[in-house]
Amino acid sequence: MPPRRPQLAGCAWLLALVPLTALADAVPEVTVDAAKQEYRRIHVDVRHAAGPETTAYEVWFSDRPFRSTPDAELHSTVLIGDVSGLARTAPAFDTQDCWSGGLPIHRNADDLPVVARDAGAWSCSLSGMTPGADQWIAVVPVGANGRSTASFEPVMARTDVADERTPEPDTLHITVTLAAVVLAAVALLSYLRFRDVRGGRAGTRHAYVYVAPALIGLTALTFYPIAYGVWLAFTDASQSHLGQENWNGIGNFVTVAASPGILRVGAFTMIWTFTNVAAHVGIGLLLAYTLTRPGIRGSTLYRTVLLLPWAIPGYISVLAWNGMLQPDGLLNAILGTAIDFTATPNAARASVILVNIWLGIPFMMMALSGALQGIPTDMFEAAELEGASRWDQFVRLTLPNLKGTLVPISLLGFIWTFNTFNTIYLMTRGNPYVGFGEPGATDTLITYVFSVAFDYGQYGVAAAWSVALFLLLVGISYVYVKRSGVMELAR
Numbered sequence: 001m002p003p004r005r006p007q008l009a010g011c012a013w014l015l016a017l018v019p020l021t022a023l024a025d026a027v028p029e030v031t032v033d034a035a036k037q038e039y040r041r042i043h044v045d046v047r048h049a050a051g052p053e054t055t056a057y058e059v060w061f062s063d064r065p066f067r068s069t070p071d072a073e074l075h076s077t078v079l080i081g082d083v084s085g086l087a088r089t090a091p092a093f094d095t096q097d098c099w100s101g102g103l104p105i106h107r108n109a110d111d112l113p114v115v116a117r118d119a120g121a122w123s124c125s126l127s128g129m130t131p132g133a134d135q136w137i138a139v140v141p142v143g144a145n146g147r148s149t150a151s152f153e154p155v156m157a158r159t160d161v162a163d164e165r166t167p168e169p170d171t172l173h174i175t176v177t178l179a180a181v182v183l184a185a186v187a188l189l190s191y192l193r194f195r196d197v198r199g200g201r202a203g204t205r206h207a208y209v210y211v212a213p214a215l216i217g218l219t220a221l222t223f224y225p226i227a228y229g230v231w232l233a234f235t236d237a238s239q240s241h242l243g244q245e246n247w248n249g250i251g252n253f254v255t256v257a258a259s260p261g262i263l264r265v266g267a268f269t270m271i272w273t274f275t276n277v278a279a280h281v282g283i284g285l286l287l288a289y290t291l292t293r294p295g296i297r298g299s300t301l302y303r304t305v306l307l308l309p310w311a312i313p314g315y316i317s318v319l320a321w322n323g324m325l326q327p328d329g330l331l332n333a334i335l336g337t338a339i340d341f342t343a344t345p346n347a348a349r350a351s352v353i354l355v356n357i358w359l360g361i362p363f364m365m366m367a368l369s370g371a372l373q374g375i376p377t378d379m380f381e382a383a384e385l386e387g388a389s390r391w392d393q394f395v396r397l398t399l400p401n402l403k404g405t406l407v408p409i410s411l412l413g414f415i416w417t418f419n420t421f422n423t424i425y426l427m428t429r430g431n432p433y434v435g436f437g438e439p440g441a442t443d444t445l446i447t448y449v450f451s452v453a454f455d456y457g458q459y460g461v462a463a464a465w466s467v468a469l470f471l472l473l474v475g476i477s478y479v480y481v482k483r484s485g486v487m488e489l490a491r
Contacts, residue, residue: 027150028057028139032157033123039161040131045123046139050080054141054149057115059126061137066154069140075126078105079114085343086114087433090455098124109327109340134158170243178224185219186212232463239457252464261438269418269444272353276417279357281410284364289398291365292372303369310362318426321355325427342428345441352442356423364413371405372398407484411477418473421446445469 028048036043046057056079062072078098086106091097091113098105098113100122105113115122129135138154193208233252237245256262287306291299309317324330325341332338342348375398383393399406424430424447430440439448445465453462 027153028141030137030139030153030155032137032155036125037159037161038125039163040129040159041125041127041161042129042135042137042157042159043123043125044137044139044155044157045121047121048139048141049120050117050141051149053143055080055144056142058140058142059124059137060140060154061126061129061135062154063130063133063135065136065156066138069138069148072136072138072154075128075137076124077112078122078124079108079112080117081108081114083114083116087431089431089433097127098122109343129157129159131159131161131163174228174243177228178220181219181224182216185216189215229463230467232460233467234464235460237459237463239459242459245460248460252460253468255461256464256468261434264434265439265443265445265448268349268442269446272349272356272444273414273418275353276356276360276420277410277413280360280364280413280417281368281406283357283361285368285402285406287361287365288368288372289394292369303366306365307362309359310366314359315422315426317359318355318423321358322427325351342442343432345432345434348428348432348442352424352427355427356417356420359423360413360417364409367409368402368405371402375401403484407481411480414480415473415477418444418469419446420444421450425450 028046031045031047033043033045044059048057056077058069058077059075060066060069060072061075064071066072083106086108088104089107090104091107091111100106100115100119105115105122108114113124126137135157136154137157138152140148140152141150143149189208189212232245234248234250235245236248236251290296291302296302322342326332327338327340331341340347341351379397379401380393383397388396424442424444428440428442430443430447430451432441434441439451443451446469449462449465449469452458452465
């Protein structure tokens with residue numbers, strides 16, 4: 001029987017080709033979309049079926065062809081993992097702007113892009129590319145050990161898009177208007193001075209000199225910006241043509257009314273505001289009443305300690321709380337857990353509300369302490385002689401005498417809390433993600449207006465939001481003051 005070694009050799013060659021063929025099939029397909037190139041940006045689309053050993057994609061680039069990663073520079077990394085609990089958000093830094101399924105890519109707590117293992121396709125806009133020069137880009141699948149799990153093939157790309165700088169806006173009309181406003185304030189003061197002279201009140205000459213700087217400053221820095229913001233609400237002002245806006249009528253207000261998620265963010269704004277104000281006033285009144293009772297030792301020390309959250313700059317306090325609420329923060333270290341208190345919508349909402357309550361209690365406590373100390377003590381002495389309990393004294397004497405303070409301070413607290421920005425922005429930036437184009441789970445109307453203006457560049461729409469919110473606060477304040485009867489009490 002003839003030897004069968006040639007057949008065995010052929011089988012060996014086939015077995016040797018199998019892994020090479022599998023490796024070749026695993027090469028990511030990278031295509032460059034020339035139509036989406038921007039200044040210093042190259043848009044790449046990636047198609048690849050990730051194997052079980054692949055844990056991430058590394059994007060490498062160089063100004064010359066390369067066959068190994070040491071000859072190139074790492075641009076960014078896209079992780080592979082479970083995306084069910086991650087939000088689709090824009091990057092904090094404009095270097096890894098990526099998409100999957102036509103939406104912004106999922107991102108983890110470290111702001112790194114994450115794609116599902118079965119996604120099959122994703123795309124990125126790579127920043128920092130040299131304009132007018134050839135670039136070679138490769139997407140390398142890597143495993144947990146950092147080694148590539150498949151071969152790669154760099155593709156050549158380039159961006160020839162020139163830097164398009166927005167021309168300087170025409171601010172002549174703003175300068176002229178501002179000058180006219182200042183001149184109007186000066187003319188008003190001059191006219192009032194003239195009337196005083198005609199009326200024989202010559203001694204008021206220096207009064208107008210003292211008042212003039214404050215009035216001109218208020219007119220230029222407060223009244224004029226408010227009027228300009230109201231005017232912007234009726235224009236199509238945006239980031240691309242600020243200073244060259246056109247009249248838009250009520251179009252921006254129609255956009256406001258039709259904004260996605262407006263009912264949800266409005267409802268959370270009201271929950272946020274009423275919960276905070278109720279807690280600020282309630283807990284602040286309780287602490288103030290307790291510390292003003294006679295016989296309390298160390299009340300001054302207690303007030304000083306309780307005032308610290310108000311004395312410390314708010315952004316420092318919020319950032320400290322944000323760090324303590326992280327999975328590796330102080331609170332989890334005490335509890336022995338690894339809970340992300342801002343990962344889910346309800347947990348994030350509760351976290352920002354509790355932090356803001358902690359920040360606002362000291363002010364209410366100090367304001368109400370002063371009001372309590374101003375209540376005559378002889379009423380309470382007479383009530384004790386009549387056998388009234390402390391609760392009866394509080395309800396029938398303390399609260400009625402505090403009405404003149406509680407009503408305005410509650411109204412101010414409502415307005416301040418409604419307009420609060422730093423707590424939510426520094427803790428969650430409005431996240432968690434809810435839906436594309438919608439406000440985040442912890443966004444209030446104020447933080448959402450900030451996003452409309454400075455994330456989307458829609459200044460006209462943001463100005464319309466501001467006007468609408470101003471009118472809303474004026475209406476609520478009027479109804480509150482009218483129903484409380486505080487004006488009649490002041491008379």
